[in-house]
Amino acid sequence: MRPGQSEIVRxxxxxxxxxxxxxxxxxxxxxxxxxxxxxxxxxxxxxxxxHGQVACLPFPATTPKGLALRLFSSSFVRFGxxxxxxxxxxxxxxxxxxxxxxxxxxxATSGWIAGYTVGTCWSFFWNRRWTFRSTAAPVxxxxxxxxxLQAVLGLLSAAAIGVSVDHFRLPATxxxxxxxxxxxxxxxxxxxxxxxxxxxA
Numbered sequence: 001m002r003p004g005q006s007e008i009v010r011x012x013x014x015x016x017x018x019x020x021x022x023x024x025x026x027x028x029x030x031x032x033x034x035x036x037x038x039x040x041x042x043x044x045x046x047x048x049x050x051h052g053q054v055a056c057l058p059f060p061a062t063t064p065k066g067l068a069l070r071l072f073s074s075s076f077v078r079f080g081x082x083x084x085x086x087x088x089x090x091x092x093x094x095x096x097x098x099x100x101x102x103x104x105x106x107x108a109t110s111g112w113i114a115g116y117t118v119g120t121c122w123s124f125f126w127n128r129r130w131t132f133r134s135t136a137a138p139v140x141x142x143x144x145x146x147x148x149l150q151a152v153l154g155l156l157s158a159a160a161i162g163v164s165v166d167h168f169r170l171p172a173t174x175x176x177x178x179x180x181x182x183x184x185x186x187x188x189x190x191x192x193x194x195x196x197x198x199x200x201a
Contacts, residue, residue, distance in 0.1 A: 079131045082131055083123070087119070094108075094111040096111065097110050127146070127191060128146075131191075132192055134196040136196070149190055
């Protein structure tokens with residue numbers, strides 16, 4: 001019997017044949033709960049599963065494909081992946097500026113500004129389209145909230161690291177890790193519930 005199918009085989013009496021025959025097992029499906037803010041992450045349902053629909057699990061949760069489906073169905077994991085790609089893109093622009101721009105153009109400052117700007121646009125696009133799958137309008141309002149959030153969190157992180165390391169002489173690496181974890185969680189929650197919030201009907 002294939003995984004994901006019912007273990008119970010129903011016996012239906014056939015009056016014509018005068019005996020018993022097996023009914024073909026049906027796939028096991030899960031019904032979406034009445035209220036679920038993130039359908040895919042709560043039950044590991046496939047991408048595109050809609051509220052209130054019955055969605056059959058394509059792979060058991062114990063298989064590699066099933067585990068991967070549950071993992072990438074989590075909005076927090078998707079948020080983290082976008083953040084990693086955003087960091088890599090910003091770092092690439094920073095290094096490019098260092099190697100291309102002359103000293104008079106302040107390559108480090110120019111590269112950081114360029115990388116941060118491009119990374120913010122990249123992050124906004126993929127977080128709206130993929131992480132939170134936001135369909136709320138207008139897009140300009142979401143963009144303003146998202147950029148405002150990133151600017152405020154950036155200033156808070158710089159202040160927290162500056163005070164902790166420069167004033168209280170705490171370990172720089174440990175401080176950076178702690179601030180990054182806290183800022184990432186706060187950024188995710190505010191992005192989900194404020195920057196990309198969905199309007200309730």
